[in-house]
Amino acid sequence: MLFENLDINKAILKSIKEMGYAKPTPIQEKAIPYILEGKDLIGCAQTGTGKTAAFAVPILQNIVSGKKLEKGPRTIRALILAPTRELAIQIGDSFTSYGKYLAVKNLVIFGGVSQHPQTKALKSGVDILIATPGRLLDLIDQRFIDLKNVECFVLDEADRMLDMGMINDVKKIIVKLPKVRQNMLFSATMPKEILNLTNSILRNPVKVEVTPVSSTVDTITQGLYFVNRKSKKQLLINLLKDKALSSVLVFSRTKHGANIITKELNKARIDAQAIHGNKSQSARQLALNSFKEGKIRVLVATDIAARGIDVDELPYVINFDLPEVPETYVHRIGRTGRAGQKGTALSFCDVEEKDYLKGIEKLIGKKITLIEDYTSKDIVARL
The missing domain is CATH 3.40.50.300 (P-loop containing nucleotide triphosphate hydrolases)
Structure with missing residues (x-):
């Protein structure tokens, strides 16, 4: 299968082609159609399987094909939570690359650095926010961030968030989201605590699983x-x-x-x-x-x-x-x-x-x- 067979926006396809990709990975091939349909999804996939594009590409498409992007200050329509600064930056780079020819703005926020450049960017408006939980909660408390218009919520590397003691912060963020939204959870492993979390936030989710965690790549x-x-x-x-x-x-x-x-x-x-x-x-x-x-x-x-x-x-x-x-x-x-x-x-x-x-x-x-x-x-x- 080629990316062209996945009913992807031509502007996004152009970016994908320029990045040198022709065929989707298994997680992309399985997940993208469900996400484009607006379904909730559980993705069980380890690193290196292409899971970032599996949610970034359809989120970008759903945003541009839905209601028209607002003029002037934008409101956050998609929220992606990541456990580490490095992963958040990587996800942000992916959204920038795949959305190169789209009028969509994304922003990455994380702690350990001055919040001023981040709050300045927030004031001008963003469509997609990629964040680590601690900094996100901090800026919500300071009233720099309002999540009332979020249509899509992604929890990436949920098992790592559990390991790092972030699950309580994640739960605090979830209660601030609109009740009606699309949800996605990606995790390499599915411990009991993560399964409980998925049951509490996802509605009739589709489960997509590739490369079980017990396997190591043959190469x-x-x-x-x-x-x-x-x-x-x-x-x-x-x-x-x-x-x-x-x-x-x-x-x-x-x-x-x-x-x-x-x-x-x-x-x-x-x-x-x-x-x-x-x-x-x-x-x-x-x-x-x-x-x-x-x-x-x-x-x-x-x-x-x-x-x-x-x-x-x-x-x-x-x-x-x-x-x-x-x-x-x-x-x-x-x-x-x-x-x-x-x-x-x-x-x-x-x-x-x-x-x-x-x-x-x-x-x-x-x-x-x-x-x-x-x-x-x-x-x-x-x-």
Whole structure:
């Protein structure tokens, strides 16, 4: 199937074509027709499946094909909630790209930066608002935002919002929305709390599910190193001495760990930067842009900060620490091997992480290939 077969506005099709896309991904092919019909929808899809376009494209079309856009100050007609600043920015970029030839304005708001540019843009009017829950509630309380005209509400990465303790803020926002509206919820996993939330806000939703969370993309080569915790840094440095590892996303379980890893890599003359919640928004965006543009080889990230990182043709992911939650492993390695590209995911496992490894292998239904067992020997620095 081609995008032309989905009854999409010609102006949007032109933007899609210029972006180099011809065929919709499975989540796009399944979700777009339902959203164009105005149905509520639950989308169960992991990162890298094209879910942002799955809701951005039909929302844009529904806005331009509905009542005429108001002259002068506009009112918010679509609200998209995202858990992190990075993901909100990514979603905003997608709306800008797909709506390039439409008279539709979108705005991204998030905390950690001055609110003045955001409130200034709000005063001039926007059609689509992409927001993180905390800043949105703050600006609602200050009377900069009124949600009374919202026709479409999207909750993206709902499971991550649950992990980050945002669900109560989300519930506060929902009560401020009109009762009659279209609702969409996207989540890679469906824990009980998220299912309860969907039952409370969605009306007879259609469920669209692609690439179950337990699956890992076939194009990703997975490898494992057994290594003592104290030797992990040297193993990472040794691997990165190979220039073939041209662009690498490294996952750390903690913010402090991400800083230490980055410091050690820089000492070894390997260009690396860290991205996590304690970094300022400008520092996070600078690090991400430097990584995307190839100015640095290595980006060291925590799981929460990594949500929203969308890097085309990322060849390598390294799990410096194995995640405690098996599904997180699938999300991490899903940063590579996207859109049919090949990718490699390497994981370091110390003795205290072997239970995590068992959980991951049970979830994905296969053993991860062991490359080397360093637990009985020291790792010598590679010249």
